Amino acid sequence: MQRNSTLLREITLQGLKWLDPVILHTARSCTNCGRCGGACLARLRDLSPARAFRLLQLGRLDEVLTSRFLWACIGCRRCTWSCPQGLDVSKAVVRLRRLAARHPQARFPEHLMRLIM
Numbered sequence: 001m002q003r004n005s006t007l008l009r010e011i012t013l014q015g016l017k018w019l020d021p022v023i024l025h026t027a028r029s030c031t032n033c034g035r036c037g038g039a040c041l042a043r044l045r046d047l048s049p050a051r052a053f054r055l056l057q058l059g060r061l062d063e064v065l066t067s068r069f070l071w072a073c074i075g076c077r078r079c080t081w082s083c084p085q086g087l088d089v090s091k092a093v094v095r096l097r098r099l100a101a102r103h104p105q106a107r108f109p110e111h112l113m114r115l116i117m
């Protein structure tokens with residue numbers, strides 16, 4: 001069963017292999033322990049880092065890129081420090097945000113929009 005889900009995840013991530021290598025490595029190596037989600041100061045938004053990487057493993061990239069969570073991240077790095085796999089979760093979140101900025105349905109927070117417009 002575990003082998004099947006690992007294989008399925010690998011097939012899904014193959015379809016996303018154009019993604020930034022840091023994002024891809026994090027999604028590939030994440031064991032879904034949830035610790036980064038518990039440590040995250042931005043988790044009260046729609047996603048947590050743990051949930052975001054789970055969605056990526058399921059190929060649901062759009063949901064991640066249109067989330068409010070990406071823009072609520074304050075770069076505290078608690079997710080990185082809490083990851084038992086030694087993954088640089090916060091770096092991957094920053095790379096996801098960079099990607100999200102180009103998404104047509106990106107959810108920029110209003111105060112950021114006011115700075116840009």
Ligand code: SF4
Binds near residue numbers: 036041079089
């Ligand atoms: S760096 Fe961002 S994603 Fe990581 S714990 Fe802090 S707020 Fe959450």
Ligand code: SF4
Binds near residue numbers: 083
């Ligand atoms: S702490 Fe690391 S292994 Fe655990 S859910 Fe977060 S990214 Fe995945």
